[in-house]
Amino acid sequence: MPRPASRRTSTAAVLLALALTAGACSGDDDGDEASDSPSSDATAQPAPEMKVQSRVMTVAGELSKRKRRVVARDVGAVVDRWFDAAYLGGDYPRKHIGDAWPGFTVGARRLAKRERTLTSNALLVDNIDGVEAVRKVVRVDVFSPKRRPAGATARFRLVYDTTGDIARRVDVRGRLLLTRTQGRWRVFGFDMVRSTRPRKGVEAS
Amino acid sequence: MTTRPVLVRSLRTAALGVVLALTMLLVPNSSVNPTDSALVRVPRAEGVDLSPDVIWILALGSDARPGQSVTRSRADAIQLVGINTRTGAATSIGVPRDSWVGIPGHGNEKITAAMYFGGPKLMAKAVGDLVGIEPDYVMVSSFWGLRHMVDAIGPITISSPVAFSDPHLRPQGFRKGRQQVGGMGALAFSRTRKALLRGDFDRSANQQRTIRAIHAKIRAKQAKPGFIEKGVLAVLTNMDAQVPPAELYRIAQAITQVRPGRITTCVVLGGIGNVGGASVVFPNRSQARRYGHDARKDATIRSC
Structure with missing residues (x-):
C-alpha cells in the first residue's frame, strides 16, 4: 500500500535530521563505561521485557552490602522507567511522545523537554512501527555520607532497534544525576549523547 | 599603476591559492570513497x-588556626561566586579582606571581621550590602580544608601572571605562567599578599585563579566513575557547609556544568588608607554595586 506523501516527507526530514545531528556511523556498541562485558551487542537477540542490569560501582562514604543492593534496585528502576517512557514503551507510530520523563524533578523535566529529540524518541515517534530493546545497563556511583545515600550518578546505556520507515540501531548513553529526598530518588540532571546507525541487513519497510 | 596594489593583489592571489590547495587536500572529492574519513557532530x-x-x-577562606572555630574566625579569602545553571556561566567577585565597610551592629570595621563578630550569616550580610547581592549559600573552609580538598582531587594547574615568592608560605616561589601545584601550593598561591605589587587586590585575583584551576580539574575528571561523589564527600569533610548533603550534591553537579569559557572574574578595587593605625582598603562601592548589578540575573560581568 503506498504510503501517504506527508509521511514520506516526514520520514525524509527525520532521516536528514538524523544524518546531520546524530551521526550516521558515529559509534559502535563497544567500549562504553556502562558496559559490563566487552562483547558487542551488534548481533544480540532482542529480548522481550528485557530487564535493566543495575549495579553499584563506587561508593563515596559508607554503605552496607544490603543497602548497595537496594540503591542499585531503586536507581535502576527510576532509570528504567525513563527508558520505557522516553524510548521503548507505548504504541508506534504515534503523534506525540507524551510524558517521557517520569522520576525527573519539575526543573529537570523542563530542561529535558527542551532537548526532547535526544532525551526521548520524539524525533522518531511518527516514523517507526516499533522498538526492541537490545541492551539496558545502569552503573551507579553513590554519594553516601553518614551511611545514608544522598546522591548518585547513574551511568547508563540503552541500545534499541527501531522498525518501520526508519530501521535503525540507536545507542543512548550518558549520566543521569539523582538525589534521594524523602525516601525517593529523583533525577535532577542529565548529560547524554545519542548515536544511530542503519541496522545491518534490514531495510526500511 | 603603483607597486603596492600589485603586491596586495599578488598576496591575495597567493593566499587564495593556498586556501584552494588546502581545501583540495582536506576535502575529498565526492568520487573518493567517502567513508575514509568523517566529521560527525x-x-x-x-x-x-x-x-x-x-x-x-x-x-570564604577562614584564617582559623587548629583548635579555633572556622566560622568564628576572620575571613582571609572572600569570593562571591554566581552560577547560572541555565547557561553554564559563572562569575566570581573578589572582595579584599581589609575592605573598610559598615557591619550591621558593629559600626565600621574591616569586612573580614564580620565573620568573627557574627559568623557566616553576618559575613553574608556585609558582603551583600557592599555588592548588592545576598548569597544563597555560605561555604567556609579553613587553610587546611582547602589544602585537603585540592589534594583529594589531585594537582591543579594555576596560571600566575607574575613570578613571586613568600619566605614563609612558598620559599621556592611561583614562576610566571602555568604550573601544577598540590594542596600546599594552592594554599600558598591563594594566601600570599605582601610579595604582590597590588597586595590584597592581586591576592584576591589569585584566589580566583585557584578557583578556576579547581573547576578545570573537576571538569576534566567529572566523567571518572565516583569522582564527583568523592569530591563532594571531601567538601563535606573539610568545609563547614551548612546544607543537607543532597543539596550539596546538586550544587556540586551544577558546578560541573559551568563552562570554562563562560567564567568571568573581577576584584572590587579601592584606595589604601589608614584607620587607627591599621592599613585598610576603602572599597570602590559604585564599582562593587556595578558588578552586582551586572551579574545578578545571569552570573556574567561584562567588564571589570
Whole structure:
C-alpha cells in the first residue's frame, strides 16, 4: 500500500535530521563505561521485557552490602522507567511522545523537554512501527555520607532497534544525576549523547 | 599603476591559492570513497535543575588556626561566586579582606571581621550590602580544608601572571605562567599578599585563579566513575557547609556544568588608607554595586 506523501516527507526530514545531528556511523556498541562485558551487542537477540542490569560501582562514604543492593534496585528502576517512557514503551507510530520523563524533578523535566529529540524518541515517534530493546545497563556511583545515600550518578546505556520507515540501531548513553529526598530518588540532571546507525541487513519497510 | 596594489593583489592571489590547495587536500572529492574519513557532530543534551537558575555562593577562606572555630574566625579569602545553571556561566567577585565597610551592629570595621563578630550569616550580610547581592549559600573552609580538598582531587594547574615568592608560605616561589601545584601550593598561591605589587587586590585575583584551576580539574575528571561523589564527600569533610548533603550534591553537579569559557572574574578595587593605625582598603562601592548589578540575573560581568 503506498504510503501517504506527508509521511514520506516526514520520514525524509527525520532521516536528514538524523544524518546531520546524530551521526550516521558515529559509534559502535563497544567500549562504553556502562558496559559490563566487552562483547558487542551488534548481533544480540532482542529480548522481550528485557530487564535493566543495575549495579553499584563506587561508593563515596559508607554503605552496607544490603543497602548497595537496594540503591542499585531503586536507581535502576527510576532509570528504567525513563527508558520505557522516553524510548521503548507505548504504541508506534504515534503523534506525540507524551510524558517521557517520569522520576525527573519539575526543573529537570523542563530542561529535558527542551532537548526532547535526544532525551526521548520524539524525533522518531511518527516514523517507526516499533522498538526492541537490545541492551539496558545502569552503573551507579553513590554519594553516601553518614551511611545514608544522598546522591548518585547513574551511568547508563540503552541500545534499541527501531522498525518501520526508519530501521535503525540507536545507542543512548550518558549520566543521569539523582538525589534521594524523602525516601525517593529523583533525577535532577542529565548529560547524554545519542548515536544511530542503519541496522545491518534490514531495510526500511 | 603603483607597486603596492600589485603586491596586495599578488598576496591575495597567493593566499587564495593556498586556501584552494588546502581545501583540495582536506576535502575529498565526492568520487573518493567517502567513508575514509568523517566529521560527525555528536549531539549532546545536558542540564541540571537547581532552583533558582542563578545561585550565589559566598566562598570564604577562614584564617582559623587548629583548635579555633572556622566560622568564628576572620575571613582571609572572600569570593562571591554566581552560577547560572541555565547557561553554564559563572562569575566570581573578589572582595579584599581589609575592605573598610559598615557591619550591621558593629559600626565600621574591616569586612573580614564580620565573620568573627557574627559568623557566616553576618559575613553574608556585609558582603551583600557592599555588592548588592545576598548569597544563597555560605561555604567556609579553613587553610587546611582547602589544602585537603585540592589534594583529594589531585594537582591543579594555576596560571600566575607574575613570578613571586613568600619566605614563609612558598620559599621556592611561583614562576610566571602555568604550573601544577598540590594542596600546599594552592594554599600558598591563594594566601600570599605582601610579595604582590597590588597586595590584597592581586591576592584576591589569585584566589580566583585557584578557583578556576579547581573547576578545570573537576571538569576534566567529572566523567571518572565516583569522582564527583568523592569530591563532594571531601567538601563535606573539610568545609563547614551548612546544607543537607543532597543539596550539596546538586550544587556540586551544577558546578560541573559551568563552562570554562563562560567564567568571568573581577576584584572590587579601592584606595589604601589608614584607620587607627591599621592599613585598610576603602572599597570602590559604585564599582562593587556595578558588578552586582551586572551579574545578578545571569552570573556574567561584562567588564571589570
